[in-house]
Amino acid sequence: MFAAGSATASSTPTAPPPLTITGSASRVDGDIFIAPYGDQSTYANGPEILSSSGKIIWFHAIPVGEDAADFRTQTYDGQPVLTWWQGTGLGGLSSGTDYIYNDHYQQIATVNAGNGYSADGHEFLITPWNTALILIYTTATANLTSIGGPADQTVIDGIVQEINIKTGKVLFQWNSADHVPYSQSEQPLPASASTPWDWFHINAVKVADNGTLLIDARDTWTTYDVNLRTGQINWQLGGKDSTFKEVAAPGQTLDSAGEIFAWQHDPQQVGPNTYTFFDNESSGTPLLSYSRAITVQLNFRTKVATLVASDNQPEGLSAAAEGNAQTTLNRDLFVGWGVLPYFSEFSPSGSLLFNAEFPAGVNTYRAYQQPWPGSRPHRGR
Numbered sequence: 114m115f116a117a118g119s120a121t122a123s124s125t126p127t128a129p130p131p132l133t134i135t136g137s138a139s140r141v142d143g144d145i146f147i148a149p150y151g152d153q154s155t156y157a158n159g160p161e162i163l164s165s166s167g168k169i170i171w172f173h174a175i176p177v178g179e180d181a182a183d184f185r186t187q188t189y190d191g192q193p194v195l196t197w198w199q200g201t202g203l204g205g206l207s208s209g210t211d212y213i214y215n216d217h218y219q220q221i222a223t224v225n226a227g228n229g230y231s232a233d234g235h236e237f238l239i240t241p242w243n244t245a246l247i248l249i250y251t252t253a254t255a256n257l258t259s260i261g262g263p264a265d266q267t268v269i270d271g272i273v274q275e276i277n278i279k280t281g282k283v284l285f286q287w288n289s290a291d292h293v294p295y296s297q298s299e300q301p302l303p304a305s306a307s308t309p310w311d312w313f314h315i316n317a318v319k320v321a322d323n324g325t326l327l328i329d330a331r332d333t334w335t336t337y338d339v340n341l342r343t344g345q346i347n348w349q350l351g352g353k354d355s356t357f358k359e360v361a362a363p364g365q366t367l368d369s370a371g372e373i374f375a376w377q378h379d380p381q382q383v384g385p386n387t388y389t390f391f392d393n394e395s396s397g398t399p400l401l402s403y404s405r406a407i408t409v410q411l412n413f414r415t416k417v418a419t420l421v422a423s424d425n426q427p428e429g430l431s432a433a434a435e436g437n438a439q440t441t442l443n444r445d446l447f448v449g450w451g452v453l454p455y456f457s458e459f460s461p462s463g464s465l466l467f468n469a470e471f472p473a474g475v476n477t478y479r480a481y482q483q484p485w486p487g488s489r490p491h492r493g494r
Contacts (some may be wrong), residue, residue, distance in 0.1 A: 127174050130156040130475045134167045135468045143442070143484040144170060145469075147449070147456065147477040148181040148197060156475065160184035160197045162485060167469065171218060171490055175199055179209075182234035182478040186485050189213060189239050189278070193486055194221070198234035203478065204434065206250050206269065206309070211237040213278070216487035224276055227283035234478070235316040244284060245276040246318045246326070252309055253290065260296050263306040268295070271315025273328060275341070287326075287344045289313040293333065297353050299375075300332040300396075316378050327380045327388075334372060336380045336390070350388075350411070350418055351377070357411060357418035365420045368400040373409055373420045375400050378451070379437040379479070386411045391436035392423075393451065399431045406438035406448045406459070424459040426450055427468055437479040449480030456480035 130149050145163040149156070157174035160181050164170055175181055184197035193216050200209015208231040211224040226232040230249045238246040249272035257266045268290070275285035298312035317329035325347060326339040335352035339345070348356040351374055359373045368375055374392040381389045388409050394401040408422040424446055426432065435451030445466065446459045454471035471477075 125177060126153065126155055126157045128157060129159065129161050129169070129172050129174075130471050132163075132167055133470045135470075143482050145456075146185045146481040146483060146485075148184040148479075149471060149475050149477050150180045150182075150203075151476060152472070152474040153177050156472075160195070162195075165482075170485075171487075173218075180234065183237050185479075185481045186483050186487075187239045189222075190243055192216070194239075195487070196237050196239065198232060198237050200232070200234060203234045205311075206252065207231070207233045209234055211245065211247060213239075216485075218487070218490070222278055224278055225281065226274055227276060227281060228274075228286065230272065230274070233315075236318050238318060238320070239278075240275070240320055243278065245278050246320070247274050247276060248272065248315050248318060249274060250315070255290070255295060257295055257302070262295075262302050262310075266302070266306045267309045269309045269311045269313070271313045271328075271330065273315070273318050273326065273339075285341060285344075287328070287339060289315060289330065292339075292344060292346055293330070293335075293337070297333040297335065299334050299352065317380060319380060319382070321382050322385075327382065329378065329380050331376050331378065331393075331396075334375045334377065336377070336388075348413075350409070351375075355418070357416050359418050359420070361420045362422075365423060366401070367420065368394055370400055372400070373418060374407060376433075378435065381438065381440065383408070383440045386413065389438045389440060389446070391438045391448070391451070393432050393434065393436060395431045395433045397433050402431060403429050404432040404436065404450065404453075406446055422463070424448065424457075424463055426453065426455075427457055427465050428453075428455070430455075435476070435478045437481075439481055441482050442484070445482075447480065447482040449477055451478070452476050458482065 150158040159173045159175040161172045162170040195214040213222040224245045233248040255268045271289040273287040314332040319327040328337045338347040376393040376396045378391040405423045405425045432451035432453045439447045449456045458467035
């Protein structure tokens with residue numbers, strides 16, 4: 114075990130939080146991408162690249178009062194780039210901008226939401242055809258008398274936009290309220306009609322192998338497969354109206370609601386009909402006593418979804434929000450534990466290879482392990 118990094122309290126901190134790393138260095142031939150936030154009286158927030166042994170390669174401190182999220186490397190116009198969201202209100206009615214930097218750490222583009230909206234920080238994805246997929250939270254008023262609610266309930270709807278990065282033009286827009294009934298929500302109604310009801314809580318959009326979108330909603334316990342041209346839902350996994358019967362393979366466990374996942378994040382297609390998820394299993398009251406990263410196989414002929422593998426939080430803890438699970442180049446699973454101050458790496462057999470811990474009060478929304486061919490500034494821990 115060793116401690117990486119240090120920080121000194123000041124009126125405007127410039128250093129990132131330290132890490133305590135257990136186990137050997139990550140075995141993937143790549144670097145670690147995180148965006149630690151919290152406790153800005155002591156540490157700076159911002160996107161950060163670490164070597165596999167935990168040494169700082171690059172850190173970009175952002176202004177006090179702002180957060181960064183979904184920091185990673187992607188490909189834009191055939192070149193490796195760094196991307197992240199930066200703004201305020203992550204996890205609620207957030208407002209911010211998505212940034213693209215080149216491999217010399219120079220800003221080359223920004224992406225903003227269109228149609229009068231502001232970008233949320235849960236996802237900033239560059240597509241294989243060089244457009245951007247972003248998420249938006251917006252308020253509206255809904256008549257919920259059909260589900261026992263008021264006629265004028267303030268609701269928070271989730272929006273996906275596809276943006277032309279060069280022009281800022283909105284190419285596609287999908288609003289949860291147009292396609293998903295409010296009755297699918299697992300989030301209790303608030304006591305007051307004027308209190309915004311976060312019924313959907315969109316938190317991810319991915320491009321599936323066949324070009325459809327995987328849209329994830331934490332508060333309906335559902336991942337939706339969506340047609341990118343029409344917005345039509347092709348199938349949905351989890352929640353109250355799942356297309357699939359959910360079962361567990363031998364040695365695997367459904368939660369107390371009989372579900373494969375609940376309050377989940379970050380669907381990723383990793384093979385034919387095979388997907389990974391970060392399974393929170395809690396929004397404060399756990400359905401399982403721990404969070405986990407899971408692998409699910411879908412049988413479209415029998416309409417059965419099978420939980421085939423899970424990697425549990427190493428300390429047996431429950432993450433009430435955030436998190437991701439990334440399959441690396443050598444098929445390990447790299448997991449960010451959301452609001453818990455940890456990120457980890459597991460082998461394909463489920464062995465814990467690497468575990469890192471932030472100080473109390475600090476976490477990263479997601480954590481990634483990726484190759485990065487960018488220049489190596491001379492900054493170490």
